[in-house]
Amino acid sequence: MSAAMHKVLIAVAAAAVVLTGAAVQTFSQTNDVPELPTELKAVSTFADIADTQSRSIALFREASKVLQHPRCVNCHPAGDRPSQGDLMRPHQPVVMRGKDGHGAPGLACTTCHGGANFDPARVPGDPHWHLAPLSMAWEGKSVGYICNQLKDPRRNGNRDIAAILKHVSTDSLVKWGWNPGPGRTPAPGSNAEFVALLQAWADTGAHCPVP
Ligand code: HEC
Numbered sequence: 001m002s003a004a005m006h007k008v009l010i011a012v013a014a015a016a017v018v019l020t021g022a023a024v025q026t027f028s029q030t031n032d033v034p035e036l037p038t039e040l041k042a043v044s045t046f047a048d049i050a051d052t053q054s055r056s057i058a059l060f061r062e063a064s065k066v067l068q069h070p071r072c073v074n075c076h077p078a079g080d081r082p083s084q085g086d087l088m089r090p091h092q093p094v095v096m097r098g099k100d101g102h103g104a105p106g107l108a109c110t111t112c113h114g115g116a117n118f119d120p121a122r123v124p125g126d127p128h129w130h131l132a133p134l135s136m137a138w139e140g141k142s143v144g145y146i147c148n149q150l151k152d153p154r155r156n157g158n159r160d161i162a163a164i165l166k167h168v169s170t171d172s173l174v175k176w177g178w179n180p181g182p183g184r185t186p187a188p189g190s191n192a193e194f195v196a197l198l199q200a201w202a203d204t205g206a207h208c209p210v211p
């Protein structure tokens, strides 16, 4: 092949890549894919808020970028069905929470969800994959509501704030949010940054925004 011909082929290939990019862009716009946050501000960013209560609230608002992210909300739904994907569509096929969040008899979550992500079929996994109880539903809730829910032992699995911090820093379902497999946007920032925000929120009195 001549050098000129080779250059033409490279140009055509490059144009195809550009066109494909444009097509993907249009596709996602027409489907209203939400602009999901990808980063978290560091705790130090909030140091100049002099009022402790306002600082506490600002820290929680930043952490709520994770709490309200599809990776968490899909498993903390307000109904009896999980949702799926960045668009938080109802889970397909239809599955129900069952009496303990592990699925209805005969269609347990573990029928399809294994001990780890199964990337070839895009099925997420974890050894204890199941749905959060209704008392911990975050779907459609305000940041203030979620904040008060998190602090309420009657609705948070009888945890004090230290136990909540331990849960978010050690639980494998929480950590899965930053390792969700292909085709899903990870929760913003890192798990360590998220935990640091909630720790700083706790240290400043764990104040909640007015719902
Ligand atoms: C019949 C198979 C099957 C069963 C049973 C099942 N799932 Fe799924 N689930 C899937 C598949 C497949 C996907 C991936 C869909 C995709 O994103 O392409 C999925 C995705 C999900 C997601 C989406 C994760 C995300 O953030 O995108 C959640 C949450 C979920 N399942 C929860 C559950 C829960 C909880 C149960 C039990 C109550 C359950 N599933 C039972 C097949 C199943």
Ligand code: HEC
Pocket (backbone or CB within 6 Å): 066, 067, 071, 072, 073, 075, 076, 101, 129, 130, 131, 132, 133, 136, 149, 150, 155, 156, 157, 164, 167, 168, 173, 174, 175, 176, 177, 178, 187
């Ligand atoms: C596969 C489903 C699943 C995913 C994904 C998931 N959770 Fe949960 N979550 C649960 C279940 C089940 C419980 C209840 C377990 C318990 O109380 O020990 C729970 C409980 C919690 C609690 C306990 C206190 C409360 O009041 O809610 C917190 C905090 C929490 N999850 C945070 C998160 C965060 C943050 C994410 C996303 C980064 C997340 N979860 C993603 C299933 C999930």
